[in-house]
Amino acid sequence: MRSGLNLRASVAGTVLALALAGCATTPVAEPQAITETASLYGDEDAYIADLVSRMSLEHKIGQLIQPQINSFTPEDMERYRFGSYLNGGNGGPYGDEFAPASEWLRYADEMYAASVQPLPNGEPVIPTMWGTDAVHGHTNVVGATIFPHNIALGAAGDADLVRRIGQATAVEIEVTGIDWNFSPTVAVARDDRWGRTYESYSENPDLVAELGAALVEGLQGARGADDYLGTGRVIATAKHFFGDGGTEQGVDQGDVNGDIDELLALHGRPYPATIDAGVETIMASFNSINGRKMHGNEALLTDVLRGEMGFDGLVVGDWNGHGQVRGCTVTNCPQSLLAGLDIYMVPDDWRELTQNLIAQVNDGTIPMERVDEAVTRVLRVKYRAGLLGPDAVRPSERGVAGQYELLASPEHRALAREAVARSQVILQNDGILPLVAGSNVLVAGSAADDIGQASGGWTLEWQGGLEGEMGADAGIADRLFPNAESIWEGLEEAITSNGGTATLSEDGSFTTRPDVAVVVFGEKPYAEFAGDQRDLAFRDEEGLELLRSFEEQGIPTVAVFLSGRPLWMNREMNASNAFVASWLPGSEGGGVADILTGAVQATGRLSFSWPNDCIGTPLNQAEGALFAVGYGLSTGETGSRGELGESCSLLEVGAGSEIFGSGRLADGALVYVSGNALGNDNEMLPNFRGSSEAAGISVRGYDRNAQEDSREIEMSAGSRLAILQETDGGGAWRLTYEVDTRPTAPVSLLMATPDGEPSVLDVTMEFQNAHGKGFREMILTEACFGETGNILGFMTEADLTLRIAEIRREDLPEGTECSF
Known part of the structure; x- marks a missing residue:
């Protein structure tokens, strides 16, 4: 010993x-x-x-x-x-x-x-x-x-x-x-x-x-x-x-x-x-x-x-x-x-x-x-x-x-639950918290029952988020998080034990009108540079739309915000009766429920200033902050900053969108392998990583400028890989790529829309010329495909290894030629 x-x-x-x-x-x-x-x-x-x-x-x-x-x-x-x-x-x-x-x-x-x-x-x-x-x-x-x-x-x-x-x-x-x-x-x-x-x-x-x-x-x-x-x-x-x-x-x-x-x-x-x-x-x-x-x-x-x-x-x-x-x-x-x-x-x-x-x-x-x-x-x-x-x-x-x-022993889980409860910071409350015993509570939002999202990065995988990435697999939570309780599960137990009823509805729909809705939403998991932002605007509007929908129906709401940092939340605060900074609580969702139901006294206080605008300039401990370090409401205490300004010019949609960068796929981007490369009945690679023996494709993290900021793709002869942007942002495709093995048989790119005929472009010579020349840019426009769609496929008749560092959609001047 x-x-x-x-x-x-x-x-x-x-x-x-x-x-x-x-x-x-x-x-x-x-x-x-x-x-x-x-x-x-x-x-x-x-x-x-x-x-x-x-x-x-x-x-x-x-x-x-x-x-x-x-x-x-x-x-x-x-x-x-x-x-x-x-x-x-x-x-x-x-x-x-x-x-x-x-x-x-x-x-x-x-x-x-x-x-x-x-x-x-x-x-x-x-x-x-x-x-x-x-x-x-x-x-x-x-x-x-x-x-x-x-x-x-x-x-x-x-x-x-x-x-x-x-x-x-x-x-x-x-x-x-x-x-x-x-x-x-x-x-x-x-x-x-x-x-x-x-x-x-x-x-x-x-x-x-x-x-x-x-x-x-x-x-x-x-x-x-x-x-x-x-x-x-x-x-x-x-x-x-x-x-x-x-x-x-x-x-x-x-x-x-x-x-x-x-x-x-x-x-x-x-x-x-x-x-x-x-x-x-x-x-x-x-x-x-x-x-x-x-x-x-x-x-x-x-x-x-x-x-x-x-x-x-x-x-x-x-x-x-x-x-x-x-x-x-x-x-x-x-x-x-x-x-x-x-x-x-x-x-x-x-x-x-x-x-x-x-x-x-x-x-x-x-x-x-x-x-x-x-x-x-x-x-x-x-x-x-x-x-x-x-x-x-x-x-x-x-x-x-x-x-x-001793892994996730009862004592360790109790300690984690204590830590969760003591870290919750109530930023706003008009009296809706703590939830009244016996209430009919609707729990909404895709994060409510997602342990991976509540845990953040550095959880089983470097970038975290496994449960959300693999949500189509109904058994993933039981296998990867066997000793954990989601926020929904914690709320369900706490509310029903207090004589109330609890219903999980990701999209906020209901048949019986609830007394109150708890909306759980927030940042998707990330780690290190993949989480760098150019500002503090929160662009995922799932939570905002749910809060506004309940507000329009006259249903009181509690916003539970999962995040790895303070973000500009003025719109969400305006639309909610109570707002809780839940951070990244981990495996014990019952700790969140302890605060919402009043079973544990709320003592969490901000250790970071909370921003009043979306720009992101450092606040230097309270200067210009909406809430200063040390702020937080106790159980039963009410408080609000009143109606907050909702103007943020940064939210205006600019030309172009990132599909893959800094080692992460953007929301709404998917990668499929094998079959016809159109995403129909094919195998998905979560977060653009993994392997498929059937498809003959392996994708792993590759260090270009930082740890796993790129992907190395090994494709065997006859394999296909497709990148799908669920919502077509329009514009040309721009890729930063490197060809590591010189193709000895035809290599083609495919461009398509889900309901259109695909266009196929032979790029064998272009890939042969790119071999050994390091990372370079590929620009795909209407000039070589007729029209650009939201599906880009790679097809090879030879063993091929290539690396991809970035994929974007961009508005380029009319007539811009394709280039490799």
Whole structure:
């Protein structure tokens, strides 16, 4: 059983005795012995220095490389001895992102076994460790507790609550054999247009510091406590150092500019608090500070973080972030190691990066002293976590590993429900809340019974939203969210137990007139840059139309708004009697019902300013805000801002519309494969990702400028793929694309409308010419199709691989020619 720091009392003997039944893919041999002298007992620095002194250069570099599980094998682990690895947002063990918890644990054992196979010449073996993004619970694993996102916990504003959530999350992570959590995010989001706003606790740096430190203590335990990094605890990560919440115009991975001391006082404020709490790892940010990317910023990663703030743990990179440093590529970047990065997160290109780093040490570009320093930091974290030393054991033998009943245990679900209730912020109430016992309540809106939408991004998949994407499958909720309750289910139970009646009607229709309608609506899930917006206008009018319809019928309404940030809601507030900012509550919809029915007192208060206009200019804590930080109504309290202005010029429909961009399909866009490519009786690929053996097509995320911002499409001979825009926006089609394999047989494009004859265009020569020339634009107009429709198909008679980064419809001048 892992016991953390108390392992320092004994550092003699062997690493472990391997007996891995069920891991036949990795040969099991006698483990390499690590023998120490009595003089090293209990001396962390001397023990680690001895290990480093006996490691080969190749295995030292291996400790600094972190690939993702989809890109390497146990044999690669045994050969290269990666110091750590991760599962990306869409990665799972053995290629199954929805694998049961037992498979996650089996995979952890298998990789661990490969990492501790004997080495020649007395070289010590160093166990690997597994990192994951469990940012609101262990939400990569089916059946785990889904806690509210950080923005909601900021509204709850309770450090003890956050600390308890951290501990529950750590327990569920350890159940599956994982060692390291890339959390908490301690960004101070200052522009709500940023797609990661919901990962921030608040625009107030002091609140971020308090809650970030609390989550660190919940995950790791309190430094100096008996259970620090012991049973039911995991390694925490404060991220992203630093300034990620302050980019210009809220652009993810963008630029942060200003006086460095002022920036540190605002965006650097949470880091000393997390360091004091004992955080063992810190992740470098994608953004730049005054023009210099953080992954190569020695003045900040080394001089400030270590020198001024006193951090002694390891610094890990973000997904290929080193490749954004000036003069670097993903496979060649000594600048990051020299600047102070200790681990390269290099999901797929680890082999070439490893080779280049070894060569750069041998030719003197990278001093061996810097390598040893980085390796020492990695080993120190492993040692403190009980992963390194003679008493270390395989993941399945640690703490609560394999106790699958702890995933979404009754205690953890109760904690999540408490967090949901305490994070709800009532912004408006004319007295309709709490709902009167015995009422006939109609629950409307497509989000009401959608756990995926209520959970947001980083839920089973990186971009989240699975239940909504796969809504045609009636059993999807039971399979992917087996331990969860939707907002509708929570309301139904609460209302009927109070003697009332509850009816679910997505479109708001009814046969018996309700006393009140609860309308649940909001943002569709997203993560990172895919959620960046150019303003704070909310363009999905489903909720607005429902609220206005009920208003016209004289039926009182409660608006429950799901979102990862404050948005301009003037129209919806005007049309509702009560308005609740529900944020992204996760798996316990009963917590929302607790507030609406008055079963729990409403105490949630805004941790972000609420905008009064749709433009999106940062509000700087109350300046020009409709509701300032700290605002929120208590149970039974009434309040309203009166009739709000509804003018927003940004809502006017402009020329053109995005169908696919930043790794996401727009609402109303669908992708089908096989058959006649017209979308009739064909197989749909949710969010433009997945594979069909029958169709001979595989579509996966591809990193062009950012993580999975594009798609790589592998089409076998005879396959077809079609992109359908449900509502024809008109105009030409513009695609940013790349041809990766030169076609050796005809390739055609198809243009059609659902009720029209398709036009087919042979593009074999154009695709042959485009091969090997990188990303380029394709413009499809009436000049080559006669007319443009809302269906674009790809058909190939040869094996073909192409990549697509963006698809748009645009109004172009009449007579514009097609181009490739």
